[in-house]
Amino acid sequence: MSFYEFRKRILEEKQKREKQQRKQERTGGTYQESVVGRNKFSVALLGLERAGKTSLVKKLLKQEDIVVRPTYGINLENYQYRDLNFTCFDLGGHQPFRLSLWKKFIERADSVIYLVDSADHVRFEESKQTFWHYINFAKQSAPVLFLANKSDLPNSKELTEINEAFELDKFLRNLRPFNIKKVSALTGQGVYEAWDWVVDVLCGAQQWKVKIGAAVLADISGNILSEAIFGRPTEQAEIANDFKKLKELTRMFAVESKESIQSVKLESLFKKHVSHVKRGAYCLSVMIDPIDPVTRAQQIQLRILENFSRNPTEVKKNLNEVFESKFPLEVEGGRR
Numbered sequence: 001m002s003f004y005e006f007r008k009r010i011l012e013e014k015q016k017r018e019k020q021q022r023k024q025e026r027t028g029g030t031y032q033e034s035v036v037g038r039n040k041f042s043v044a045l046l047g048l049e050r051a052g053k054t055s056l057v058k059k060l061l062k063q064e065d066i067v068v069r070p071t072y073g074i075n076l077e078n079y080q081y082r083d084l085n086f087t088c089f090d091l092g093g094h095q096p097f098r099l100s101l102w103k104k105f106i107e108r109a110d111s112v113i114y115l116v117d118s119a120d121h122v123r124f125e126e127s128k129q130t131f132w133h134y135i136n137f138a139k140q141s142a143p144v145l146f147l148a149n150k151s152d153l154p155n156s157k158e159l160t161e162i163n164e165a166f167e168l169d170k171f172l173r174n175l176r177p178f179n180i181k182k183v184s185a186l187t188g189q190g191v192y193e194a195w196d197w198v199v200d201v202l203c204g205a206q207q208w209k210v211k212i213g214a215a216v217l218a219d220i221s222g223n224i225l226s227e228a229i230f231g232r233p234t235e236q237a238e239i240a241n242d243f244k245k246l247k248e249l250t251r252m253f254a255v256e257s258k259e260s261i262q263s264v265k266l267e268s269l270f271k272k273h274v275s276h277v278k279r280g281a282y283c284l285s286v287m288i289d290p291i292d293p294v295t296r297a298q299q300i301q302l303r304i305l306e307n308f309s310r311n312p313t314e315v316k317k318n319l320n321e322v323f324e325s326k327f328p329l330e331v332e333g334g335r336r
Ligand SMILES: Nc1nc2c(ncn2[C@@H]2O[C@H](COP(=O)(O)OP(=O)(O)OP(=O)(O)O)[C@@H](O)[C@H]2O)c(=O)[nH]1
Pocket: 047, 048, 049, 050, 051, 052, 053, 054, 055, 056, 068, 069, 070, 071, 072, 091, 092, 093, 094, 149, 150, 151, 152, 153, 183, 184, 185, 186, 187
């Protein structure tokens, strides 16, 4: 879609909204802009040039093979995730575009994602000024996600350093939802989890159920302690092959992350996602549909693992029981 087509669409939407507002005023109702019940959202991606905005969008759209070029003006992409539609305003980061375009797209966006090249320390100050200046134009309730991109580079800064350099703690006193995450738009590390956070905030995380297809529990030496496949027999047959792979991936993850007390990883199988979470002496992996919220699955995994460390006898129970007694709704399937 060209910029002009997009502008036409925005104008049409504005007219529609005004019409709706007039109608509601006539019928005595108050018009309030709200995200409740909506399935279309817009997300503005901001950051200096070369921060990795276009690369992030291409990663989400699984178009990694396309060579990214600097964005002149704006690149508009439609992205479908779970059963929602997102329009991504991938804005050019060069100064002329910041001055001419950013404000009007930020004001319109339901959520703002700001990217910084976490390996480009020299430009941190400029990036910080840019962030704090433009964030003022975001809607009051819009969730803001700050992404420390290029975390795959050896000289990239850690989140604590970035937090300090950009004075992000100020956001903790702010009422809007805010989060900071480390990602790599190149390798995809953290990208879906980050997007999930935005989606969860926009939709209200609690209304989302996650359908867990299978689960594997291992110790940190890679020994499988318990395993389970959920769902109806037809669904079980469908994931039987992937299940072998799930066990293998769990063993590998357990051994790889032996040194760390806590770690999280997301991998893709053919049509599913695998979320691994390690806490203390155990790793729990679950298989979920790619449209389901990874962060929700990880919350469930963490709660189960925490329960194991408080109550070691729980580990001996089979995983069917653990999931079904604690999270019956999630296991049986949720909103589609
Ligand atoms: N190593 C590494 N390189 C990245 C990453 N993300 C983006 N890049 C590279 O950084 C360069 C700039 O990426 P873009 O996605 O074009 O950056 P942008 O923010 O869209 O830049 P503008 O469109 O000019 O505002 C490209 O060469 C990317 O391949 C990352 O996570 N790691």
